[in-house]
Amino acid sequence: MIFGVKSSGPSAGPPRGGSGAAFLVAQVGAHAASMFAERLAALGLSPPHAGILRALSGAPGISQRALGTMLGILPSRLVILLDELDERGLLERRDDPDDRRTYRLFVTDKGQESLEAIGRVARAHQVALCAALSDDERRTLADLLSRIADEQGLTPGVHPGFRKMGSAAPRTGPKGPRPRGAPRR
Amino acid sequence: MIFGVKSSGPSAGPPRGGSGAAFLVAQVGAHAASMFAERLAALGLSPPHAGILRALSGAPGISQRALGTMLGILPSRLVILLDELDERGLLERRDDPDDRRTYRLFVTDKGQESLEAIGRVARAHQVALCAALSDDERRTLADLLSRIADEQGLTPGVHPGFRKMGSAAPRTGPKGPRPRGAPRR
DNA sequence: TATTGTTATACTCTATAACTATA
DNA sequence: TATAGTTATAGAGTATAACAATA
Numbered sequence: 001m002i003f004g005v006k007s008s009g010p011s012a013g014p015p016r017g018g019s020g021a022a023f024l025v026a027q028v029g030a031h032a033a034s035m036f037a038e039r040l041a042a043l044g045l046s047p048p049h050a051g052i053l054r055a056l057s058g059a060p061g062i063s064q065r066a067l068g069t070m071l072g073i074l075p076s077r078l079v080i081l082l083d084e085l086d087e088r089g090l091l092e093r094r095d096d097p098d099d100r101r102t103y104r105l106f107v108t109d110k111g112q113e114s115l116e117a118i119g120r121v122a123r124a125h126q127v128a129l130c131a132a133l134s135d136d137e138r139r140t141l142a143d144l145l146s147r148i149a150d151e152q153g154l155t156p157g158v159h160p161g162f163r164k165m166g167s168a169a170p171r172t173g174p175k176g177p178r179p180r181g182a183p184r185r
Numbered sequence: 186m187i188f189g190v191k192s193s194g195p196s197a198g199p200p201r202g203g204s205g206a207a208f209l210v211a212q213v214g215a216h217a218a219s220m221f222a223e224r225l226a227a228l229g230l231s232p233p234h235a236g237i238l239r240a241l242s243g244a245p246g247i248s249q250r251a252l253g254t255m256l257g258i259l260p261s262r263l264v265i266l267l268d269e270l271d272e273r274g275l276l277e278r279r280d281d282p283d284d285r286r287t288y289r290l291f292v293t294d295k296g297q298e299s300l301e302a303i304g305r306v307a308r309a310h311q312v313a314l315c316a317a318l319s320d321d322e323r324r325t326l327a328d329l330l331s332r333i334a335d336e337q338g339l340t341p342g343v344h345p346g347f348r349k350m351g352s353a354a355p356r357t358g359p360k361g362p363r364p365r366g367a368p369r370r
Numbered sequence: 371t372a373t374t375g376t377t378a379t380a381c382t383c384t385a386t387a388a389c390t391a392t393a
Numbered sequence: 394t395a396t397a398g399t400t401a402t403a404g405a406g407t408a409t410a411a412c413a414a415t416a
Contacts, residue, residue: 019342021323022217022311024330029214030345031337032207065374074408079376101374101415126207132336137329138206144318144326145209151317152216157204160215250397264399286392286397
């Protein structure tokens with residue numbers, strides 16, 4: 001668990017009744033992300049891998065720098081992810097004749113096949129996730145979420161990740177001594 | 186970025202057009218989680234802290250074990266989170282006279298105040314997140330997500346966290362030697 | 371001097387195992 | 394022997410700094 005916050009007092013606020021829309025989006029969203037990651041694992045890929053391949057297929061020849069900026073992945077992490085995709089032969093790093101510092105990234109034929117497999121996985125995932133809804137309702141859901149995403153300034157097709165999630169409460173004092181492995185008494 | 190997967194070929198599948206409902210839920214959900222965490226940080230709390238206080242207020246006197254099971258938090262992590270809330274005086278660990286191994290957890294008065302502050306933060310968060318929707322639309326969204334959450338077997342009020350997210354592709358070989366800090370050539 | 375790709379390092383969160391006290 | 398709480402430790406993901414090659 002991570003969240004779990006609904007209306008406190010008897011007052012009536014947005015998150016009344018069971019759970020509010022905001023909490024439900026986060027809850028179902030985390031569930032959806034986990035389920036999708038699990039399906040992707042069957043292909044030997046992680047969500048970041050899939051996002052990179054997809055972005056790359058839409059912007060062939062892009063540099064690592066530009067790709068990282070586009071997807072919000074730090075350079076140091078991107079190197080590792082690209083190495084993994086490179087090792088699998090799903091993408092190619094070609095030299096840039098105009099700037100010997102940079103690479104030009106391309107999806108290989110094998111990478112294209114992976115991309116298609118990812119698409120099939122994504123479709124199966126969506127069907128499973130929205131099993132409780134009719135086609136019309138699923139479209140309504142997508143429309144509402146789409147409008148929120150737009151108004152909130154989210155980049156279409158780019159998952160924001162979970163950068164600023166934990167912490168918020170740095171351990172203060174020296175955590176008073178407490179007998180190891182036992183209740184203090 | 187993490188995901189980013191839409192329909193691949195020209196075929197028509199669930200995630201056609203812009204993005205599918207499944208991707209949008211994950212995208213907006215991660216955004217909502219980040220925004221909420223940011224607001225909570227102003228109170229010196231993290232999402233897990235808030236979830237613990239809330240769960241505790243609904244089950245006074247519960248043991249750490251039971252709380253961890255309820256929220257899906259591992260015992261080793263729960264100890265740290267409870268220590269932090271304890272240090273802030275938001276909860277109390279009382280001895281259980283019937284079983285000297287366990288504690289009985291209670292929210293303090295100060296913790297109750299925090300809980301109310303968390304409620305206010307949650308309401309403001311929801312209003313901001315759903316600014317693009319009318320009240321009716323927000324209710325529709327909550328209803329649709331609620332039905333998905335129910336059908337998917339999610340526990341009401343419990344955020345599933347992000348346990349099985351990364352990996353799926355363990356580094357294979359010894360990562361061929363490459364000149365340090367420079368392109369290989 | 372600035373930039374690209376890379377490595378090193380620290381911090382957090384997740385997960386497992388081991389340990390103490392108690393049952 | 395089993396269980397509750399605790400600690401230690403390893404593994405990922407995030408983030409920053411530093412580095413070599415090139416601009």
